[in-house]
Amino acid sequence: xxxxxxTNENLANISNTLIYxxxxxxxxxxxxxxxxxxFGSRSKVGRTxxxxxxxxxxxxxxxxxxxxxxxxxxxxxxxxxxxxxxxxRDVPDGPGAAGGTFKGDLWGRIxxxxxxxxxxxxxxxxxxxxxxxxxAPWGNMYEFSITFSTVxxxxxxxxxxxxxxxxxxxxxxxxxxxxxxGIATTTLYTDSDQLVPALHSYWLWIxxxxxxxxxxxxxxxxxxxxxxxxxxxxxxxxxxxxxxGKFATSVMERLPAAKSLDTFSYRINAAVFPLWTFTxxxxxxxAGDAWGRYWGWDPKEVWSFITWVAYAAxxxxxxxxxxxxxxxxxxxxxxxxxxxxxxYGVNIFVTGKHSYAGV
Amino acid sequence: xxNTNTTDxxxxxxxxxxxxxxxREEPTATLPSMGVIGWxxxxxxxxxxxxxxxxxxxxxxxxxxxGSLIPQNSVDELKVQTFKEAHTTVSPVYExxxxxxxxxxxxxxxxxxxxxxxLIGCIVPRTWQFVGQLRGxxxxxxxxxxxxxxxxxxxxxAEPERxxxxxxxxxxxxxxxxxxxxxxxxxxKGYLRETGNxxxxxxxxxxxxxxxxxQLFKSEGGKLIVEGDGFAxxxxxxxxxxxxxxxxxxxxxxxxxxxxxFVGTYERNGPQRGTPRTxxxxxxxxxxxxxxxxxxxxxxxxxxxxxxxxxxxxxxxxAPVISVKDGKGKEVYRSAxxxxxxxxxxxxxxxxxxxxxxxxxxxxxSQLGFQAFFVPTFAxxxxxxxxxxxxxxxxxxxxxxxxxxxxxxxxxxxxNVYQLDxxxxxxxxxxxxxxxxxxxxxxxxxxxxxxAGSITFESxxxxxxxxxxxxxxxxxxxxxxxxxxxxxxGSLFIQRRRVWVRAVRGADGVTVVEMAGLGRxxxxxxxxxxxxxxxxxxxxxxTASGPDxxxxxxxxxxxxxxxxxK
Numbered sequence: 001x002x003x004x005x006x007t008n009e010n011l012a013n014i015s016n017t018l019i020y021x022x023x024x025x026x027x028x029x030x031x032x033x034x035x036x037x038x039f040g041s042r043s044k045v046g047r048t049x050x051x052x053x054x055x056x057x058x059x060x061x062x063x064x065x066x067x068x069x070x071x072x073x074x075x076x077x078x079x080x081x082x083x084x085x086x087x088x089r090d091v092p093d094g095p096g097a098a099g100g101t102f103k104g105d106l107w108g109r110i111x112x113x114x115x116x117x118x119x120x121x122x123x124x125x126x127x128x129x130x131x132x133x134x135x136a137p138w139g140n141m142y143e144f145s146i147t148f149s150t151v152x153x154x155x156x157x158x159x160x161x162x163x164x165x166x167x168x169x170x171x172x173x174x175x176x177x178x179x180x181x182g183i184a185t186t187t188l189y190t191d192s193d194q195l196v197p198a199l200h201s202y203w204l205w206i207x208x209x210x211x212x213x214x215x216x217x218x219x220x221x222x223x224x225x226x227x228x229x230x231x232x233x234x235x236x237x238x239x240x241x242x243x244x245g246k247f248a249t250s251v252m253e254r255l256p257a258a259k260s261l262d263t264f265s266y267r268i269n270a271a272v273f274p275l276w277t278f279t280x281x282x283x284x285x286x287a288g289d290a291w292g293r294y295w296g297w298d299p300k301e302v303w304s305f306i307t308w309v310a311y312a313a314x315x316x317x318x319x320x321x322x323x324x325x326x327x328x329x330x331x332x333x334x335x336x337x338x339x340x341x342x343x344y345g346v347n348i349f350v351t352g353k354h355s356y357a358g359v
Numbered sequence: 360x361x362n363t364n365t366t367d368x369x370x371x372x373x374x375x376x377x378x379x380x381x382x383r384e385e386p387t388a389t390l391p392s393m394g395v396i397g398w399x400x401x402x403x404x405x406x407x408x409x410x411x412x413x414x415x416x417x418x419x420x421x422x423x424x425x426g427s428l429i430p431q432n433s434v435d436e437l438k439v440q441t442f443k444e445a446h447t448t449v450s451p452v453y454e455x456x457x458x459x460x461x462x463x464x465x466x467x468x469x470x471x472x473x474x475x476x477x478l479i480g481c482i483v484p485r486t487w488q489f490v491g492q493l494r495g496x497x498x499x500x501x502x503x504x505x506x507x508x509x510x511x512x513x514x515x516x517a518e519p520e521r522x523x524x525x526x527x528x529x530x531x532x533x534x535x536x537x538x539x540x541x542x543x544x545x546x547x548k549g550y551l552r553e554t555g556n557x558x559x560x561x562x563x564x565x566x567x568x569x570x571x572x573x574q575l576f577k578s579e580g581g582k583l584i585v586e587g588d589g590f591a592x593x594x595x596x597x598x599x600x601x602x603x604x605x606x607x608x609x610x611x612x613x614x615x616x617x618x619x620x621f622v623g624t625y626e627r628n629g630p631q632r633g634t635p636r637t638x639x640x641x642x643x644x645x646x647x648x649x650x651x652x653x654x655x656x657x658x659x660x661x662x663x664x665x666x667x668x669x670x671x672x673x674x675x676x677x678a679p680v681i682s683v684k685d686g687k688g689k690e691v692y693r694s695a696x697x698x699x700x701x702x703x704x705x706x707x708x709x710x711x712x713x714x715x716x717x718x719x720x721x722x723x724x725s726q727l728g729f730q731a732f733f734v735p736t737f738a739x740x741x742x743x744x745x746x747x748x749x750x751x752x753x754x755x756x757x758x759x760x761x762x763x764x765x766x767x768x769x770x771x772x773x774x775n776v777y778q779l780d781x782x783x784x785x786x787x788x789x790x791x792x793x794x795x796x797x798x799x800x801x802x803x804x805x806x807x808x809x810x811a812g813s814i815t816f817e818s819x820x821x822x823x824x825x826x827x828x829x830x831x832x833x834x835x836x837x838x839x840x841x842x843x844x845x846x847x848x849g850s851l852f853i854q855r856r857r858v859w860v861r862a863v864r865g866a867d868g869v870t871v872v873e874m875a876g877l878g879r880x881x882x883x884x885x886x887x888x889x890x891x892x893x894x895x896x897x898x899x900x901x902t903a904s905g906p907d908x909x910x911x912x913x914x915x916x917x918x919x920x921x922x923x924x925k
Contacts, residue, residue: 078872078874078893080510080886081510082509082510083508083510200660201660270851274851285837288833289662290659292828293579294830295570297426297431302427303427306424309416313417316409317413320409
């Protein structure tokens with residue numbers, strides 16, 4: 001064995017250690033999030049119910065927004081008043097998992113800090129893997145999976161850094177990241193090695209990286225959609241005079257309003273959809289170079305197309321009267337399900353031209 | 360790709376109209392009582408409605424599913440054959456349902472053709488409507504600006520005319536299309552959203568047509584070439600050839616190429632030992648009937664492109680050079696025989712067929728056939744395995760056993776060149792009466808019994824197989840794709856919105872300024888932008904000193920705008 005190969009294996013081992021370490025830190029973050037939710041459940045908020053009850057009494061509310069930049073000129077400058085469209089509920093967002101409690105908030109902050117640490121460790125693991133193989137670390141399902149969850153967490157942290165209201169995703173995200181890494185390190189693990197000639201192309205960097213980004217960000221959108229469905233039924237139940245269960249109230253109460261969740265997932269999905277279109281087109285261009293046709297109904301191509309059509313249907317549905325809201329949300333979940341099947345299902349159960357390096 | 364806020368549009372009457380050209384949903388489709396024309400009109404209205412378009416989109420993705428799970432003729436005919444043999448009960452049903460040709464089936468075509476008719480039926484009127492909007496001006500301000508999603512007001516000492524003038528030039532500077540209507544300035548921005556939307560949908564149509572055209576006129580074929588041999592692009596030279604239904608033989612681009620050398624390198628160490636690392640086919644090629652020869656290296660991702668035709672490197676293998684002598688010592692056969700790989704280490708099998716010129720020891724004409732089994736890297740004698748250990752040529756060994764008699768090539772039936780039909784042949788036996796077989800290293804010779812001649816394994820050449828394809832209109836498909844992405848980005852990321860600024864002299868002689876914004880979707884950006892505009896305008900027309908009689912921004916009047924309440 002020559003020297004170069006030895007260094008590579010060394011780096012590959014470092015990468016594995018880093019990935020395992022990140023799993024340990026994610027586990028701690030998971031428990032911190034649990035603590036956040038548990039402590040937060042002790043607060044009594046009741047904002048949703050109050051807003052919905054008031055709502056039904058007084059009709060659409062108008063809320064004023066402070067629109068000034070400076071402090072001193074506030075009184076002199078014009079203030080912009082916003083008004084929500086007629087017919088839509090104007091429910092305030094929940095206070096977040098911590099429920100406004102000090103202890104819950106502390107644990108939430110600890111969880112986010114741990115997530116940042118775990119993300120850094122995991123990203124280092126991906127980079128080490130890339131260095132060990134001297135190429136883009138997306139040659140097999142193991143590498144794809146570890147990069148996928150890194151990007152999902154990265155996107156979440158970027159949204160947090162932009163001061164968007166996304167901390168409610170935390171627990172669900174960390175849980176699924178652990179699941180993803182667990183599957184990756186056990187069943188999908190592949191030793192680090194070079195690629196088959198068909199993957200020697202700069203299109204690997206373009207096509208696969210965008211595919212990973214799309215999947216990771218679509219995932220955040222799907223979490224938003226799922227929680228929207230729960231929160232929407234919760235709000236509907238209250239609005240129609242029902243009393244949801246204690247546990248449901250405790251959890252749903254602290255989530256953002258259904259409308260905010262719906263807007264969140266729409267923005268995410270709409271922002272990623274053009275990138276997904278680009279991914280498919282980049283793949284087609286690469287296929288044209290590698291396989292002699294740009295579109296040949298290979299299973300992976302078919303499922304990318306199905307995913308694309310499903311997301312297109314979602315975006316149309318959201319603009320169509322009678323399809324907005326829950327129906328569109330179900331479509332978004334179906335679309336993400338297609339993406340997932342395209343990744344796991346097609347790689348594992350279907351053989352096609354996208355089968356490389358074992359899986 | 361749009362998110363219309365139809366509620367707003369209904370509420371605001373003319374001011375909110377045409378902020379989008381999206382089709383309105385009719386509440387319920389009433390069944391027509393008229394004759395054929397009525398039905399046709401009803402059908403057309405249904406087809407171009409968003410609801411039906413959604414159903415068609417859903418059907419399209421559903422319809423694509425079976426093609427990914429059932430083998431497709433267009434992808435791999437051999438797999439289809441194997442599937443049919445393995446599933447004799449469902450195969451006839453699948454056949455009837457065209458499940459082996461999903462993407463060219465009647466039902467799949469019906470879905471996407473209906474979808475595209477619906478799309479055209481939707482975007483043509485929208486384009487006209489949009490052109491009309493571009494030629495017109497933004498509609499005037501609604502009576503009650505307080506009803507709009509974002510609103511602000513203040514009182515100023517500046518003259519109303521002056522405020523409108525300043526607002527107009529301010530909005531123009533911010534790239535709004537702005538004009539003064541009556542006592543207010545009306546402005547609109549973000550037309551690129553609709554442009555992007557229309558561009559995206561038109562680009563989809565361009566892509567579909569380009570893809571369909573490519574399928575109809577395409578040609579693709581395979582050719583296996585041994586090092587030193589060549590290929591000229593005419594139908595007769597192909598090993599196999601497929602073409603679209605409108606393809607014409609004259610469409611083949613005239614060119615030729617020779618395979619000079621094939622180089623494959625493989626991983627030497629580690630668990631993935633033997634995994635291919637590089638494949639390079641070094642060729643010389645000439646354009647036209649007698650163009651000058653040029654050199655080129657074809658790799659897996661780097662095809663040779665000649666006049667719109669692409670030559671791809673598909674596969675490779677080994678071709679042992681074999682020579683055969685008859686009983687008198689005369690060489691009757693010498694050729695490199697391509698063998699087909701059967702595993703990843705390029706263990707290869709095939710047949711050597713000596714058809715003409717061979718005479719047995721009695722001088723009688725006969726034919727010879729040999730079954731060949733080749734490994735580029737032999738495990739070593741006594742290892743008991745004849746499977747290759749490594750794909751590179753480290754220790755090549757060729758195992759042969761022979762037959763004589765009739766190869767059956769004259770029967771007129773096409774024959775597989777890699778398989779031997781031994782039904783009319785007899786096996787060569789060794790002196791013990793066992794099957795004659797021998798493992799040869801390059802340069803070694805196997806003698807055939809009873810003075811029947813000899814066969815020599817001279818050396819090893821490599822072969823490469825190429826896929827030669829021509830798919831016209833792929834440039835159009837690419838153009839359509841790029842346009843689609845640009846259009847999509849425009850239609851999803853650009854907000855279309857209107858701003859109105861009204862300035863009138865109040866009863867007390869002080870000018871009241873009102874500003875309001877309306878977007879197609881409720882966006883946080885709309886109030887932010889209105890704030891920015893208000894602050895800029897406020898700098899020019901500051902708040903008047905003195906009491907503010909009625910307008911307070913945080914207590915807007917709750918009375919409804921005319922015709923706004925349902």
